[in-house]
Every structure is written in C-alpha cells, then in structure tokens.
Amino acid sequence: MVNIRSLDPSASPLDYYGSELRRLREAAGLGQSQLGGIVFCTGSLIGQIETAKKVPTRDFSERIDAALMTGGFFTRLVGLVLRSQLPTWFQPYAEMEAKAAYISTYQSQLVYGLLQTPAYARAVLSVEHSDLLDEMVAARIERQRILERDRPPVLWVVLDEAALSREIGGREVMRAQLGHLLTFVNEPWVQIQVLPFKAGEHAAVMGSFTLLRFDSDPDLFYAESYDMGHMTANPEVMRERSVGYARLQATALSVEDSASLIARVMEERYGHGGVA
Known part of the structure; x- marks a missing residue:
C-alpha cells in the first residue's frame, strides 16, 4: 500500500x-x-x-x-x-567547518573526518551509531565535499602516529585509508604531518583539537569530549592553542617524511605480508 x-x-x-x-x-x-x-x-x-x-x-x-x-x-x-543527520551537538561545528578558509587540526587517535574513507568512517561510527550507520556515514562523507570546491579551505593535519597503528575496521580498511592519505601528497591545499611516537611529551598531550580561521569572522577553537563539543572564539584560547599548534608542526615529521612513514606503515603493517 x-x-x-x-x-x-x-x-x-x-x-x-x-x-x-x-x-x-x-x-x-x-x-x-x-x-x-x-x-x-x-x-x-x-x-x-x-x-x-x-x-x-x-x-x-x-x-x-x-x-x-x-x-x-x-x-x-x-x-x-x-x-541534519549529524549529532545535534556536532552540527554547529560542521557549519563553521564548511565556512572556514583555513583548518588546522591535531588528531591523537583517528584520521580526521574530512580525510576518512567511507569504510574507515563506517568502522568508527559503528561503535556508537549502529542504528543510524548509513545516515551517519553519508553525513560524514558529505562534509568532505568542501575539499572539492573551486576554492577549497587550506587543511593542515598533524596526525599522531597512533592513528596509523590503531587498526580500524581491519587490515584492508586501514591499508585503503592510508593509501587515501597518500593521494593528498601533491594536493597544495592539504598538508599532512605525522607526530611520531619518539616525540614523547608534546603540546597536545591533552587530546585532539581544531583551529578554524575565516576570511572575515573571528577565529575559532574546537575540541570535543565523549558526547559534546566545545567551541570558542576567546582570543586568549586562540593565542595559546595557535602557539601550541605551531609547536606541534615543528615537532612533527616534515610533510615528505610523513608521507614516507605512512607508506611504510601501509606496506609493513597492513600489506599482504604485514604483521598480524
């Protein structure tokens, strides 16, 4: 009927x-x-x-x-x-992310959402959103369309080495995800650095965070906890976190050395002859 x-x-x-x-x-x-x-x-x-x-x-x-x-x-x-299918607490950030001219993010455990493959995103989201998984994955992939604009935002990602080693979704999913990261090597608007384990203590030991900069609006700092996000334009917070991010960039591997490490982990850990 x-x-x-x-x-x-x-x-x-x-x-x-x-x-x-x-x-x-x-x-x-x-x-x-x-x-x-x-x-x-x-x-x-x-x-x-x-x-x-x-x-x-x-x-x-x-x-x-x-x-x-x-x-x-x-x-x-x-x-x-x-x-609108994104969690209510996350929607304000997604709206500002879509307007940003420059995105700087440090990710301690996972690949940043704008760079995730559908299979990797599905594995991550299945932990908490199994009842709305298709919708949540589609919403995450939709966010990535900002990178396809004629004038995309500049995206600078400092990715902790832990995100390369943490097996999300199985070896094939991880191999494809790391391969996807390498497709941005020649993309001038996307820069990826890896913060190696040997860096020890660093300027973001408290966890992941993102800085959004705009052409005409105040800059924003964003971080999230288990079930909520915190976003602020407080100048002191921005000043402190901007310095912290610069320190992270200085401590991380160069963009070229980061790509080499990603490729090595992809083959040695997730290749067909990689470790189990």
Missing part, C-alpha cells in the same frame, strides 16, 4: 525533502513505483523518503533531479538534509 503519511515540511530538512519529493512526483503524474523505475530503485524506497523514514543520498537526489527536471533542487537540498 502506498504510504500517505502527512508531513510537516517545517519540522526538519528531511521532512521538507520528503514533502517536496511527493509534491513534485504527483505534479509529474507519477506513482511511487513509476518514479522508482525511472531512477532505478523501488517504489517502497520512494515512499520511505517521502515520509521521512529514510535519508536520501546525493546520488539518489541527482537521479531525482534528472527524472523530475527540477533544475538541481534536490541535489542542493540533500546537503542540508545530510548535515
């Missing part, structure tokens, strides 16, 4: 997406199964998205735009929908 659950378009971006999909589908004189046949999915999936029970993907949105000739409406809207 066709699902005719009514939606309040103002309730959320997902509800708005669903109500507009239904409205434009009906305006085109198509049933759910008919539209599903055109965009290569089931009528049931169309119904689930129209009733906000399923989160649409970017690929689905592009196919819907082509089928209904909506001029890219759903492709533009899906970014907002996916961002």
Whole structure:
C-alpha cells in the first residue's frame, strides 16, 4: 500500500525533502513505483523518503533531479538534509567547518573526518551509531565535499602516529585509508604531518583539537569530549592553542617524511605480508 503519511515540511530538512519529493512526483503524474523505475530503485524506497523514514543520498537526489527536471533542487537540498543527520551537538561545528578558509587540526587517535574513507568512517561510527550507520556515514562523507570546491579551505593535519597503528575496521580498511592519505601528497591545499611516537611529551598531550580561521569572522577553537563539543572564539584560547599548534608542526615529521612513514606503515603493517 502506498504510504500517505502527512508531513510537516517545517519540522526538519528531511521532512521538507520528503514533502517536496511527493509534491513534485504527483505534479509529474507519477506513482511511487513509476518514479522508482525511472531512477532505478523501488517504489517502497520512494515512499520511505517521502515520509521521512529514510535519508536520501546525493546520488539518489541527482537521479531525482534528472527524472523530475527540477533544475538541481534536490541535489542542493540533500546537503542540508545530510548535515541534519549529524549529532545535534556536532552540527554547529560542521557549519563553521564548511565556512572556514583555513583548518588546522591535531588528531591523537583517528584520521580526521574530512580525510576518512567511507569504510574507515563506517568502522568508527559503528561503535556508537549502529542504528543510524548509513545516515551517519553519508553525513560524514558529505562534509568532505568542501575539499572539492573551486576554492577549497587550506587543511593542515598533524596526525599522531597512533592513528596509523590503531587498526580500524581491519587490515584492508586501514591499508585503503592510508593509501587515501597518500593521494593528498601533491594536493597544495592539504598538508599532512605525522607526530611520531619518539616525540614523547608534546603540546597536545591533552587530546585532539581544531583551529578554524575565516576570511572575515573571528577565529575559532574546537575540541570535543565523549558526547559534546566545545567551541570558542576567546582570543586568549586562540593565542595559546595557535602557539601550541605551531609547536606541534615543528615537532612533527616534515610533510615528505610523513608521507614516507605512512607508506611504510601501509606496506609493513597492513600489506599482504604485514604483521598480524
């Protein structure tokens, strides 16, 4: 039976997406199964998205735009929908991250979200979000689109060596993840340094943090705990953490030596003949 659950378009971006999909589908004189046949999915999936029970993907949105000739409406809207699937406490940071001109981050345990592969992100998120895993992975990958802009932000990542050694998702996932990091070697807007174990105590022993800089807005410091994020524009905090980050960059391996270490770990630890 066709699902005719009514939606309040103002309730959320997902509800708005669903109500507009239904409205434009009906305006085109198509049933759910008919539209599903055109965009290569089931009528049931169309119904689930129209009733906000399923989160649409970017690929689905592009196919819907082509089928209904909506001029890219759903492709533009899906970014907002996916961002709304992020944890509520994380959404303010994601919004500012998307506006930043310069992102500097130190990551003590994991690869930074903007550089994660889908498989690595799925393994990380499955620990706490198994019930909404597909949606959470899609939302994380959507964040990465800022690196594909004509004028992307400058991204500088200092990655603790622990993130290379911590096996997330299994050896194949880690091998692919480290290989993905190496694809940025010749990307001028993305710089990756590894802070080696031999550095010992360092300026960020208290944990991961990120500095966001903007063309016209105040700079921001961001760090997070188990279930919440802390973001501030306090000038003293920014001054202290900026100096700390500069010290981390000076202590870390050079970009070139970092790439060599990543490649070595990828082959020696996660290659087919690597350690178990």
